Amino acid sequence: MASKEEIKIFLKEIEVDDLVRNLQIMGDTIIIDMLSHSPALHEKKRLETAMQTAFEQKFGKDVQLKLNISVEMPEKKDSRGNSIPGIKNIIAVASGKGGVGKSTVASNLAVALVKMGFKVGLLDADIYGPSIPTMFDVSNEKPLSDNNKIIPVESYGVKLLSLGFFAGANQAVIWRGAMASKAIHQLLHDANWGELDFLLIDLPPGTGDIHLSLVQEVPVTGSLIVSTPQHVALADVKKGVAMFQMPEINVPVLGLIENMAYFTPKELPNNKYYIFGKKGVQKLAESMELPFLGEIPIIQSIREASDYGRPAVLQEEELVSGIYMNLAKNVISSLVKRNENLPPSEAVRITTMAGCSNN
Numbered sequence: 419m420a421s422k423e424e425i426k427i428f429l430k431e432i433e434v435d436d437l438v439r440n441l442q443i444m445g446d447t448i449i450i451d452m453l454s455h456s457p458a459l460h461e462k463k464r465l466e467t468a469m470q471t472a473f474e475q476k477f478g479k480d481v482q483l484k485l486n487i488s489v490e491m492p493e494k495k496d497s498r499g500n501s502i503p504g505i506k507n508i509i510a511v512a513s514g515k516g517g518v519g520k521s522t523v524a525s526n527l528a529v530a531l532v533k534m535g536f537k538v539g540l541l542d543a544d545i546y547g548p549s550i551p552t553m554f555d556v557s558n559e560k561p562l563s564d565n566n567k568i569i570p571v572e573s574y575g576v577k578l579l580s581l582g583f584f585a586g587a588n589q590a591v592i593w594r595g596a597m598a599s600k601a602i603h604q605l606l607h608d609a610n611w612g613e614l615d616f617l618l619i620d621l622p623p624g625t626g627d628i629h630l631s632l633v634q635e636v637p638v639t640g641s642l643i644v645s646t647p648q649h650v651a652l653a654d655v656k657k658g659v660a661m662f663q664m665p666e667i668n669v670p671v672l673g674l675i676e677n678m679a680y681f682t683p684k685e686l687p688n689n690k691y692y693i694f695g696k697k698g699v700q701k702l703a704e705s706m707e708l709p710f711l712g713e714i715p716i717i718q719s720i721r722e723a724s725d726y727g728r729p730a731v732l733q734e735e736e737l738v739s740g741i742y743m744n745l746a747k748n749v750i751s752s753l754v755k756r757n758e759n760l761p762p763s764e765a766v767r768i769t770t771m772a773g774c775s776n777n
């Protein structure tokens with residue numbers, strides 16, 4: 419049987435030592451009281467399965483692990499309304515479903531805002547598939563630190579941090595879930611973001627722990643929800659909106675964005691094929707009385723640009739760059755409206771459209 423000291427070392431190795439509140443050994447049974455930062459039953463279950471598997475691998479099948487998991491929401495490190503010094507607006511980019519183009523929208527929006535003259539940061543908080551480093555061609559970069567502060571990597575004028583820069587290659591996704599709120603805290607508060615007009619946060623798809631961690635860590639000015647127009651995707655958009663509008667969360671939804679709205683073949687420029695359904699997101703926005711911020715067609719060069727690592731908004735072709743510049747204008751105009759209605763105690767606000775004309 420392993421000693422208490424050995425078990426403590428192992429808990430540190432698998433990065434859960436800070437969640438453990440009590441550790442006892444009785445014969446062949448290890449009893450651990452630990453915390454889960456999520457009230458969701460499936461998260462508790464996931465933590466339990468991960469612990470059982472890890473202990474079995476390390477100490478063998480004869481050792482029994484008895485876990486008492488209780489829920490504790492992470493302490494608010496910065497109360498809402500206390501923004502990160504220097505950051506004026508924090509905007510969450512969310513989606514109901516995965517793969518609808520949320521990260522592509524977040525990347526292009528970030529670069530569009532830079533083109534308008536704003537100072538922009540982008541935090542990739544998608545633990546399940548951090549793709550921002552690829553989209554900005556910085557996958558091989560590792561952020562440096564200065565005075566214990568992480569320095570964001572810069573690409574195309576956007577300051578970037580991603581969980582993808584840090585997640586150890588041998589660290590299973592199952593652990594990343596448990597560690598994510600800690601990581602989000604560090605990427606927000608232990609990073610040297612400097613002065614920013616906008617910090618965009620690329621969230622994982624759906625609604626979950628990361629969303630909860632984010633709204634507890636910082637005052638989120640507003641959220642954008644990206645979706646494709648088909649029925650199954652829209653159902654999840656409603657869930658996303660409902661989450662942001664919960665009284666405990668209360669993050670204004672700045673608007674919905676329809677991605678992959680239609681396809682136009684180059685040889686038939688006047689034809690639009692509504693592959694995923696026609697104007698589904700737009701209609702949903704109307705029915706939910708939310709701003710509709712724009713539609714982005716399916717364009718091959720948008721996909722190619724993401725894979726190549728140079729956001730499509732940087733293309734010379736007016737059609738593509740114009741779509742994202744327009745989107746950025748609509749986002750700002752929704753933000754201006756939202757900030758006009760804020761009580762003065764909220765984070766510093768953008769109240770003009772300055773910078774929106776020079777695309």
Ligand SMILES: Nc1ncnc2c1ncn2[C@@H]1O[C@H](COP(=O)(O)OP(=O)(O)OP(=O)(O)O)[C@@H](O)[C@H]1O
Nearest residue numbers: 516517518519520521522623715716717720721724
């Ligand atoms: N308008 C578009 N036209 C063509 N391809 C697109 C468009 N938008 C996104 N894509 C492509 O679709 C794929 C999925 O996009 P992306 O990674 O941005 O989705 P996501 O919603 O962030 O996914 P996940 O939730 O899994 O992180 C990518 O290959 C991207 O290049």
